[in-house]
Amino acid sequence: MADWGEFGFIEALRRRLPPASGALRIGVGDDASWWRPESGNGILTTTDMLVAGIHFDLSYTSAADLGYKSLAVNLSDLAAMGGRPACAYLSLALPAQLQKVWLDEYIAAFLQLAEAHNVQLAGGDTVAASELVISITLNGLVSEGNPVLRSGAEIGDDIYVSGSIGDSFLGLQLLQERIAGSVLDSSKIAFLQARHLRPSPRVGLGCQLAASGRVSAMLDISDGMVADLGHLLAASGGLGAELDRAKIPLSQAALKLVTAGHLDCRDLLTGGEDYELLFTANPDARAEIAEIAISAEVAVTRIGRITDEKTILMLVNGVTEELSGRRGYDHFHD
Amino acid sequence: MADWGEFGFIEALRRRLPPASGALRIGVGDDASWWRPESGNGILTTTDMLVAGIHFDLSYTSAADLGYKSLAVNLSDLAAMGGRPACAYLSLALPAQLQKVWLDEYIAAFLQLAEAHNVQLAGGDTVAASELVISITLNGLVSEGNPVLRSGAEIGDDIYVSGSIGDSFLGLQLLQERIAGSVLDSSKIAFLQARHLRPSPRVGLGCQLAASGRVSAMLDISDGMVADLGHLLAASGGLGAELDRAKIPLSQAALKLVTAGHLDCRDLLTGGEDYELLFTANPDARAEIAEIAISAEVAVTRIGRITDEKTILMLVNGVTEELSGRRGYDHFHD
Numbered sequence: 206m207a208d209w210g211e212f213g214f215i216e217a218l219r220r221r222l223p224p225a226s227g228a229l230r231i232g233v234g235d236d237a238s239w240w241r242p243e244s245g246n247g248i249l250t251t252t253d254m255l256v257a258g259i260h261f262d263l264s265y266t267s268a269a270d271l272g273y274k275s276l277a278v279n280l281s282d283l284a285a286m287g288g289r290p291a292c293a294y295l296s297l298a299l300p301a302q303l304q305k306v307w308l309d310e311y312i313a314a315f316l317q318l319a320e321a322h323n324v325q326l327a328g329g330d331t332v333a334a335s336e337l338v339i340s341i342t343l344n345g346l347v348s349e350g351n352p353v354l355r356s357g358a359e360i361g362d363d364i365y366v367s368g369s370i371g372d373s374f375l376g377l378q379l380l381q382e383r384i385a386g387s388v389l390d391s392s393k394i395a396f397l398q399a400r401h402l403r404p405s406p407r408v409g410l411g412c413q414l415a416a417s418g419r420v421s422a423m424l425d426i427s428d429g430m431v432a433d434l435g436h437l438l439a440a441s442g443g444l445g446a447e448l449d450r451a452k453i454p455l456s457q458a459a460l461k462l463v464t465a466g467h468l469d470c471r472d473l474l475t476g477g478e479d480y481e482l483l484f485t486a487n488p489d490a491r492a493e494i495a496e497i498a499i500s501a502e503v504a505v506t507r508i509g510r511i512t513d514e515k516t517i518l519m520l521v522n523g524v525t526e527e528l529s530g531r532r533g534y535d536h537f538h539d
Numbered sequence: 540m541a542d543w544g545e546f547g548f549i550e551a552l553r554r555r556l557p558p559a560s561g562a563l564r565i566g567v568g569d570d571a572s573w574w575r576p577e578s579g580n581g582i583l584t585t586t587d588m589l590v591a592g593i594h595f596d597l598s599y600t601s602a603a604d605l606g607y608k609s610l611a612v613n614l615s616d617l618a619a620m621g622g623r624p625a626c627a628y629l630s631l632a633l634p635a636q637l638q639k640v641w642l643d644e645y646i647a648a649f650l651q652l653a654e655a656h657n658v659q660l661a662g663g664d665t666v667a668a669s670e671l672v673i674s675i676t677l678n679g680l681v682s683e684g685n686p687v688l689r690s691g692a693e694i695g696d697d698i699y700v701s702g703s704i705g706d707s708f709l710g711l712q713l714l715q716e717r718i719a720g721s722v723l724d725s726s727k728i729a730f731l732q733a734r735h736l737r738p739s740p741r742v743g744l745g746c747q748l749a750a751s752g753r754v755s756a757m758l759d760i761s762d763g764m765v766a767d768l769g770h771l772l773a774a775s776g777g778l779g780a781e782l783d784r785a786k787i788p789l790s791q792a793a794l795k796l797v798t799a800g801h802l803d804c805r806d807l808l809t810g811g812e813d814y815e816l817l818f819t820a821n822p823d824a825r826a827e828i829a830e831i832a833i834s835a836e837v838a839v840t841r842i843g844r845i846t847d848e849k850t851i852l853m854l855v856n857g858v859t860e861e862l863s864g865r866r867g868y869d870h871f872h873d
Contacts, residue, residue: 218646222660229626229659238661240626242680243579252676254630254664292563292574296588296674298632312552325563326556327572330588330674340630340664340674342586346576 231354234440236285236424237345239352246347249288253279257337265380268307270402271339272314278427279343280322280406281480285425286352287415288345290408292327293319295341298334322408349416353484358422358441362485362511364448365494367407367503369456370430374476376401378468388465393458400456404480410501411482419493423484429477431528434517437483445514448528450521454506474528485511565688568774570619570758571679573686580681583622587613591671599714602641604736605673606648612761613677614656614740615814619759620686621749622679624742626661627653629675632668656742683750687818692756692775696819696845698782699828701741701837703790704764708810710735712802722799727792734790738814744835745816753827757818763811765862768851771817779848782862784855788840808862819845 218233225232230247231239241247255275257263266274276293283290295315299308319326324343376397378384386394407425414420422441426433430453438444450470455463463470486494491507498505512518517528552567559566564581565573575581589609591597600608610627617624629649633642653660658677710731712718720728741759748754756775760767764787772778784804789797797804820828825841832839846852851862 218660218663221646221650225659225661227659229661232659232661233663238626238628240661240678242582242625243577245577245579248576248582248678250626250628250662250676250678252628252630252662252664252674254632254666254672254674256632256666256668259667291576292572292584294572294584294586294676296586298588298590298672312555316555325559325561325566326552327559327563327566327574328584328586329552329567330586332588332590333593334590334670334672336669338588338632338668338672338674340586340588340672342584342628342676344574344582344584344678 231352235354236282237288239286239347246350249283249286249345249347249352250342251279251282252340252342253282255339266402268310269314272311273318273403275339275341276315276318276324277404277406278480279341280408281404281425283343283345284406284408284411285423285482286354287348287411287423288352289348289412290322290324290343290345292344293324293341295326295329297329297331298336298338299331300335300337301333303337348412350418353415353420353423354440355422355424355437356440358437358444358485358511359487360444360511360513361488362421363488363491363507364434364446364483364485364509364511365505365507366426366430366454366481366483367410367505368405368479368481369454369459369504370426370479370481371459371473371476372397372400372456373404373478373480374473375459375462377478384462384467388461388467389458393461396456397458401478404478406480407482407503410497410503410505413497413501414482414484414494417493417497419486419490421485421487423482426479426481426483427477429475430479430483431474431517432477433483437485438517443515445512446509446517447512448509448517448519450519452506452508454504565686569688570616571622573620573681580684583617583620583679583681583686584676585613585616586674586676587616589673600736602644603648606645607652607737609673609675610649610652610658611738611740612814613675614742615738615759617677617679618740618742618745619757619816620688621682621745621757622686623682623746624656624658624677624679626678627658627675629660629663631663631665632670632672633665634669634671635667637671682746684752687749687754687757688774689756689758689771690774692771692778692819692845693821694778694845694847695822696755697822697825697841698768698780698817698819698843698845699839699841700760700764700788700815700817701744701839702739702813702815703788703793703838704760704813704815705793705807705810706731706734706790707738707812707814708807709793709796711812718796718801722795722801723792727795730790731792735812738812740814741816741837744831744837744839747831747835748816748818748828751827751831753820753824755819755821757816760813760815760817761811763809764813764817765808765851766811767817771819772851777849779846780843780851781846782843782851782853784853786840786842788838
């Protein structure tokens with residue numbers, strides 16, 4: 206299977222599948238599927254599988270953190286389509302040595318986040334296994350109008366991101382003790398670690414952006430900002446982008462680490478697991494998007510624009526760099 | 540986790556969950572959830588997780604058999620609610636040593652069965668893991684009217700099963716070489732093995748039964764006929780049943796093995812994995828149910844009736860035996 210990476214398998218499968226048809230409007234390939242079987246706006250569905258030791262490390266991820274995050278990443282996928290989450294299905298493969306208290310804490314945190322987003326746990330399965338595997342499926346509704354796909358960006362559109370970029374990557378480096386946090390006070394360390402362990406799915410923002418009808422393309426950042434921008438550009442027909450590094454939103458904690466020379470700012474843009482929304486819109490929608498950001502109480506920053514150059518360029522201290530080929534961006538030309 | 544068996548965890552979880560409310564009509568506890576978010580009859584969803592070495596044995600289960608069966612068991616769950624399947628989500632945890640050809644054959648068989656039931660593969664995930672884990676979620680529509688729950692049986696109702704009982708158990712015994720098939724010709728051996736490896740989900744029958752509005756309770760037989768009848772009786776408020784062993788439908792191959800003294804007929808009733816439908820209906824619906832069976836081209840047999848005795852009795856050669864407490868029936872009094 207070495208030659209069938211995660212991406213390769215999905216791509217191979219997509220090529221084999223007939224195109225989505227009938228009531229299934231969007232199948233494999235976006236953040237969620239869109240199924241419109243009856244009257245109404247239809248059902249969005251996303252699914253995700255997590256394996257211990259690959260997607261999470263139990264040495265620094267508590268049961269409660271995992272219960273939260275395993276649902277949060279699915280909420281983020283629905284948010285990226287503008288979906289309002291509704292019903293979750295949780296299947297767990299549980300190793301025999303797992304303690305009941307671990308499972309209790311996992312479920313409690315899962316249900317707490319579910320309740321905060323009006324999600325009901327509607328089904329699931331538990332099985333014995335030699336390693337911990339978590340599989341979650343989430344059904345939601347298209348809040349209003351059509352969902353926002355990753356394929357609608359147009360030349361000249363503005364590019365936006367929510368929140369701040371790179372915190373999750375830094376939090377992970379701190380948890381893994383790969384970088385020293387000595388320049389940070391303990392609250393900033395806790396902030397970065399929480400951004401990795403407890404990302405905030407931008408559900409309200411995603412729903413309001415979709416409902417506005419002004420967003421041309423959207424996805425959530427899981428593979429890294431540059432890689433996911435590449436996916437959006439590829440899905441939109443092979444477009445390009447120009448970014449301004451000075452505009453990319455960094456948290457105070459991230460800025461402090463970059464300023465102290467602990468790492469290159471560009472690592473933050475490829476780190477992944479931000480679970481922020483990356484989206485595009487026509488420049489005439491700027492005022493409306495600013496209003497939505499205020500209403501959703503999430504920072505939204507314009508970081509660049511869509512071009513027809515088939516590459517991602519970034520303006521850094523007055524010099525334009527080409528980002529294509531950086532880690533996480535390999536699939537852009539697939 | 541030894542004290543938290545599969546059933547115990549689901550039960551514990553169900554007790555912790557708020558009751559299904561709002562658009563979620565039926566949550567954890569039936570064959571599928573029922574979600575009715577908009578106008579129309581609503582969405583049925585079922586999910587299932589399978590682990591190599593526990594739910595299937597790769598030494599006698601081919602990739603194609605597994606591709607077929609892993610979808611079939613979910614189709615069977617939807618059929619048991621009267622649902623018409625539509626969109627499947629397939630997540631696979633794949634060990635590194637798995638060959639690409641194995642995965643190709645798995646997917647091909649999965650998609651072939653999907654196409655036969657007008658199911659589209661609408662999403663999924665693939666991850667690396669040390670053991671093979673398959674997680675499938677299936678969304679479908681309530682075909683007409685309301686879905687059939689397992690909780691609606693009433694005293695005096697007839698009890699029916701589709702197809703024949705025990706073939707899958709016998710097929711498994713043959714595959715595991717636990718019984719000798721010497722009294723059977725090769726086609727009967729192949730029949731029984733196929734009944735285990737390639738069960739026929741009774742989708743058409745389930746939809747027609749639900750649409751008739753004449754069925755009071757229904758589920759599919761996965762744990763064994765006696766155990767699943769116990770679940771239906773418990774869900775229906777603690778009722779009982781009287782069965783007539785002479786009426787329980789056995790295939791010619793099964794009858795031959797029983798007649799040859801290779802096993803006790805009662806083992807067939809507790810073996811499990813039949814994926815036949817078990818349902819109840821008022822006696823005045825007999826003619827209509829017979830017509831539906833003909834139309835769906837599936838044998839349907841009346842095997843007993845619902846009582847208020849809180850136990851399962853079976854008439855065997857003129858003598859009444861009590862089945863409560865037999866293997867697979869332990870949860871009846873939960």
